[in-house]
Amino acid sequence: MNAAVEARGVTKVFGEGPDAVIALDDVSVEIRQNEFFTLLGPSGCGKTTLLRLIAGFEHPSRGSILLNGQDISGLPPFKRPVNTVFQNYALFPHMTVAGNIGFGLEMLGKPKDEVARTVDEMLRLVRMEQLKNRQTSQISGGQQQRVALARALAPRPEVLLLDEPLSALDLKLRKEMQIELKRLQHETGITFVFVTHDQEEALTMSDRVAVMSSGRILQVGSPREIYDHPSERFVANFIGDTNLMEAEIISISEGTARLRLPSGTETDADMPEGMGEARRVTVVVRPEHARLATGDGEAALTGTLENVVYFGTDTHYHVRLAEGDLFTVRAQNMRGRDEGHEPGSPIGIHLAERSVQVLKD
Numbered sequence: 001m002n003a004a005v006e007a008r009g010v011t012k013v014f015g016e017g018p019d020a021v022i023a024l025d026d027v028s029v030e031i032r033q034n035e036f037f038t039l040l041g042p043s044g045c046g047k048t049t050l051l052r053l054i055a056g057f058e059h060p061s062r063g064s065i066l067l068n069g070q071d072i073s074g075l076p077p078f079k080r081p082v083n084t085v086f087q088n089y090a091l092f093p094h095m096t097v098a099g100n101i102g103f104g105l106e107m108l109g110k111p112k113d114e115v116a117r118t119v120d121e122m123l124r125l126v127r128m129e130q131l132k133n134r135q136t137s138q139i140s141g142g143q144q145q146r147v148a149l150a151r152a153l154a155p156r157p158e159v160l161l162l163d164e165p166l167s168a169l170d171l172k173l174r175k176e177m178q179i180e181l182k183r184l185q186h187e188t189g190i191t192f193v194f195v196t197h198d199q200e201e202a203l204t205m206s207d208r209v210a211v212m213s214s215g216r217i218l219q220v221g222s223p224r225e226i227y228d229h230p231s232e233r234f235v236a237n238f239i240g241d242t243n244l245m246e247a248e249i250i251s252i253s254e255g256t257a258r259l260r261l262p263s264g265t266e267t268d269a270d271m272p273e274g275m276g277e278a279r280r281v282t283v284v285v286r287p288e289h290a291r292l293a294t295g296d297g298e299a300a301l302t303g304t305l306e307n308v309v310y311f312g313t314d315t316h317y318h319v320r321l322a323e324g325d326l327f328t329v330r331a332q333n334m335r336g337r338d339e340g341h342e343p344g345s346p347i348g349i350h351l352a353e354r355s356v357q358v359l360k361d
C-alpha cells in the first residue's frame with residue numbers, strides 16, 4: 001500500500017544569501033494510511049514548514065511531496081485532499097456553529113441537503129448537536145476547537161493536518177481533547193498529521209512520532225520505541241528525563257554490545273545500526289529503569305544520595321556517582337512503603353536488564 005503522505009528529500013530554504021534560513025534540510029519520511037502521526041520538536045525546528053508543504057501553502061526548494069504515491073508538488077492547496085486545523089481555529093465569529101461547519105462544503109458547491117446532512121453528521125461526531133445554532137463567538141474555547149475540527153473533517157479529507165491545535169486550551173481541557181482527537185481519528189479512519197512541541201502529548205496520542213531538530217528528522221518510531229530506544233542524545237534529552245553516561249565497548253556480537261560502565265560494571269546493550277567501530281559511546285538509562293540496590297551484589301553503580309524529591313505518585317533519588325556524575329532513580333510510591341533513605345548516605349543503584357541504551361552520537 002502506498003504511504004498516505006511521503007516527503008522525499010525535501011529541503012526548504014526561506015530567503016536568499018546571508019539571510020537564508022534552511023527550515024527543512026533533506027527530510028524524508030513516510031506517513032502511513034490511517035495513522036496518527038506526530039511531528040515533535042522544539043520551536044523553529046521546521047514542523048509547521050513541513051505541514052505547510054503537505055498542505056500546499058509552501059513549495060519545496062528541493063525534493064517532492066507525494067500523496068498516495070502521486071507527486072502533488074504542482075497542485076494548489078484547494079486541489080489537495082488535505083485539510084488543516086490551525087492553532088487559532090480561524091472560525092467566523094458571527095456565523096453559527098452549523099454555518100461554520102458547512103461553509104467549506106457550500107464553497108465547493110455541494111447541494112444544500114447534502115451540506116445539511118454532513119453538518120449534522122459532523123455535529124454528532126464532535127458531540128456538539130446541542131449548540132448547532134449558537135454563534136461561535138458565544139461558545140467556549142474547547143467548543144470552538146470541536147467546531148474547527150468538524151469543519152476541517154466535513155469535506156472528508158484523506159489527510160488532516162493539525163498545527164498545535166490544543167495549545168490554547170487549559171491543561172484539563174487539553175487532556176480531554178487529546179482523548180477526543182484520538183477517538184475522532186479512529187472513527188473517521190483519516191490520516192492525522194499532528195504538530196506539537198509537547199512530548200507528553202506526542203507520546204499519549206500518536207501511533208508514530210517523528211522527532212525533529214534544526215530542520216531534520218532525527219528519529220521516527222512508536223512512542224515506546226522513541227522513549228525506550230532513543231537513538232541520539234537530542235531525542236533522549238527532549239523526551240522524558242534521562243541519565244547520560246560514557247561507556248566503553250568491550251565487544252560486539254550479533255547486534256549486542258558488551259559495555260563497561262564508568263563504575264567498572266559490565267552490561268549488555270543493543271547496538272544501534274550504523275555505529276561502525278566506535279569504542280567509546282554515550283549511553284542513557286531512564287530513571288524508572290533503575291532502582292536503589294537492596295544488597296551489595298546487585299549494585300551496578302555506587303554513589304552518595306544527594307537528595308530525595310517526593311512527587312506524590314513517585315519519588316526521585318538524586319545520586320552523586322563515585323565518578324562524579326549525577327544519576328536520578330525514579331521509584332513509584334507504594335502505599336505504606338517509605339524507603340527511608342537519608343541524604344548523605346552511600347547507596348548502590350541496580351539497573352534493570354537491557355536498560356542501558358547506546359546513543360549514535
Ligand SMILES: Nc1ncnc2c1ncn2[C@@H]1O[C@H](COP(=O)(O)OP(=O)(O)OP(=O)(O)O)[C@@H](O)[C@H]1O
Pocket residue numbers: 014015021022023041042043044045046047048049050197
Ligand atoms: N516565511 C518564512 N520566512 C522566513 N523564515 C521562515 C518562514 N517560515 C518559517 N521560517 C523559519 O524557518 C524555521 C522553521 O520554522 P517553522 O515555523 O517550521 O518551525 P516550527 O518547528 O513549526 O516552530 P514553532 O513551534 O515555533 O511554530 C524557523 O527558523 C523560522 O524562523
